[in-house]
Amino acid sequence: MSQQAAGPQGxxxxxxxxxxxxxxxxxxxxxxxxxxxxxxxxxxxxxxxAEAERALRELDGWIAPRVAALEDRRRRAADSAALGLPYLGRVLELRPEPGRSRVRRDGDALLVPEDAAQRGAALTAWYRARARAEAAPRLEAAVAAIGARYSRLRITDTRTRWGSCSSTGTISLSWRLVLAPEACLDYVVWHEACHLVHPHHGPTFWALLQEHVPDYREPSAWLRARGTDLRLLIPA
Ligand SMILES: [Zn+2]
Known part of the structure; x- marks a missing residue:
C-alpha cells in the first residue's frame, strides 16, 4: 500500500x-x-x-498552465471592468452611487450600485434589457429583408453560444453580445436570421449571409478570439 499526503478530512x-x-x-x-x-x-x-484528486495530481502539468492563463484573463477583465464596461464598441465609465440598486446610463457613464455584491446582478439586468432593445429592431429588419419569419426573440444567458435558431423559429441571443462591438451583434442577428431560411451551415446558408453581411468574417473572427474575455467582464 502506498501512502499519500492527507488533507484536513483525512x-x-x-x-x-x-x-x-x-x-x-x-x-x-x-x-x-x-x-x-x-x-x-x-x-x-x-x-x-480520492480518484478525482488523484487525476488532478496526475494531470497537473496539463492543468497548471491553463488555470494560470484563465486567472490572467480574469485579472485583465477585472482591471478593464474597473475602468469601464464595453457597450457596442464604446466604453461606459462605471460610477458607483450610494443607495442605488439599479443601473442607469447617463451619457458615457453607467450609474451603478455602490455595493459590489449588488453591482454584478444589476449590470446583468441592465445589459440584458439593452440586448433586447438593441437586437429586436435589428432582427425585424433582417427577417424582413430576407423574407423570413421568426416566432420569438429570447435573450439568454448562454455562455458558450452567442445565438441559436430553433426549428420553431425562436431566435435566441446571448445578452453578452452587447458587450461586443456593434458589428458582432449585427453579425449574430443576421447569422440566426439566415438559419430561418437555411437551418444548416451549408453553402447556401453562407451565400445568403454573405449577400447581406459581406464582411461577416471579421466580426465572426472577433467573437472567436475575444468572446471568452467578454464573458469574464461581468461575473454573474
Ligand atoms: Zn449557425
Missing part, C-alpha cells in the same frame, strides 16, 4: 480549487478548465473524491 489534499461533478453518463474521469467556471472534474456516478 483524504489526499487537492492541489488547487476545483468543482466536482458527478455524471451518470461519464465512463471515466475527465478534467477541464472552463472559462467561466474554472477547473471542473467530472467523475462517473460511482467515482470517488
Amino acid at each position: 483524504r489526499p489534499s487537492a492541489p488547487r480549487p476545483y468543482t466536482l461533478r458527478r455524471s451518470r453518463r461519464a465512463r471515466r474521469i475527465t478534467v477541464r478548465v472552463d472559462p467561466d467556471r474554472g477547473l471542473i472534474v467530472t467523475i462517473p456516478a460511482r467515482g470517488t473524491v
Whole structure:
C-alpha cells in the first residue's frame, strides 16, 4: 500500500480549487478548465473524491498552465471592468452611487450600485434589457429583408453560444453580445436570421449571409478570439 499526503478530512489534499461533478453518463474521469467556471472534474456516478484528486495530481502539468492563463484573463477583465464596461464598441465609465440598486446610463457613464455584491446582478439586468432593445429592431429588419419569419426573440444567458435558431423559429441571443462591438451583434442577428431560411451551415446558408453581411468574417473572427474575455467582464 502506498501512502499519500492527507488533507484536513483525512483524504489526499487537492492541489488547487476545483468543482466536482458527478455524471451518470461519464465512463471515466475527465478534467477541464472552463472559462467561466474554472477547473471542473467530472467523475462517473460511482467515482470517488480520492480518484478525482488523484487525476488532478496526475494531470497537473496539463492543468497548471491553463488555470494560470484563465486567472490572467480574469485579472485583465477585472482591471478593464474597473475602468469601464464595453457597450457596442464604446466604453461606459462605471460610477458607483450610494443607495442605488439599479443601473442607469447617463451619457458615457453607467450609474451603478455602490455595493459590489449588488453591482454584478444589476449590470446583468441592465445589459440584458439593452440586448433586447438593441437586437429586436435589428432582427425585424433582417427577417424582413430576407423574407423570413421568426416566432420569438429570447435573450439568454448562454455562455458558450452567442445565438441559436430553433426549428420553431425562436431566435435566441446571448445578452453578452452587447458587450461586443456593434458589428458582432449585427453579425449574430443576421447569422440566426439566415438559419430561418437555411437551418444548416451549408453553402447556401453562407451565400445568403454573405449577400447581406459581406464582411461577416471579421466580426465572426472577433467573437472567436475575444468572446471568452467578454464573458469574464461581468461575473454573474
Ligand atoms: Zn449557425
